[in-house]
Amino acid sequence: MQQQKGSCKRIDMYPFKLDIDELIDEFAERGSTTLADMKRIWMSRKFSYIYEAKPSTGLSFFMQSLYAHTIGHMVSNDSLSRRLGALYCLYCLYEIQPFKPPFKIYISLGELEKLNKLVVDAKEQGVKVATLVVKKMLEKNAFLFGSVDLNEGSVNQTVTGLSDLQNKRIKCAYNRLIANSGIEELIHMDMGMHIDLNRLKRMSTAYSEAKRLAIQEAGEVVDIQNIKHISDDGELIGDVVEKINENWNTEREMYYLQTGLKQHPAPDELHPYQQQCQQLESQDVDNIDDFSRQLELELFEEESQ
Known part of the structure; x- marks a missing residue:
């Protein structure tokens, strides 16, 4: 595993991307298709050490750059094995990240369609675990849905927006923590x-x-x-x-x-952050429900053929 040192504000993501490329390359060269195969390769490469080299600041940029590079492999026109390797890599990157709350995976609607196609392609080849992985990520609310593809040129701008959204979600979580509790009464x-x-x-x-x-x-x-x-x-x-x-x-x-x-607002008046929380949660639920229904519909259609 290659380690990255230096200024986190100008962190060079190339070594990290190269590590991801080599991980997925090995998975594809073996013709692997299962999550268990990825976990074995991941462990043999001690790939979790990728987070040992994380910067002290600019974590949103760091995480979204890892995610975006991995998604690039996942939505490519390469072999099924390589695309599945990228999906499993993305899943593992999200699951083992050391951040609380975890950084969500920004994914565009176009990339969602290609992810859906990957699940269908995998099912056609009898690789059912891909469906389970995607469903588990949806259940964990791991995705942050957007309309713009996160390419190399738009990373900084998009990450700034994601950082703001992440901060809003943290405030919502904090507001919920003290809501309707003795702590809230003491604070106000x-x-x-x-x-x-x-x-x-x-x-x-x-x-x-x-x-x-x-x-x-x-x-x-x-x-x-x-x-x-x-x-x-x-x-x-x-x-x-x-x-x-x-x-x-x-x-x-x-x-x-x-x-x-x-x-403290009046009993019949929602706090502005409570309103914002409800809007954010509603948006997430709608996006997840839409994608889940689309995923299940296409899987059902494939089974019927």
């Missing part, structure tokens, strides 16, 4: 309202004044030198809590800025 809590800060300040002021008067009156009949310091209040408890409340509000505003979340 107004400490001043829960504590009744004004009442506390009045009580602490009254207590301080009463303590001062009591010690003053006691000083008229006894020596209060040893207890006089009790009336010397450094800071009233009401003032202390007020500062804590101000700090809490400041920290909460910083949290809203960092996470993109805002004040």
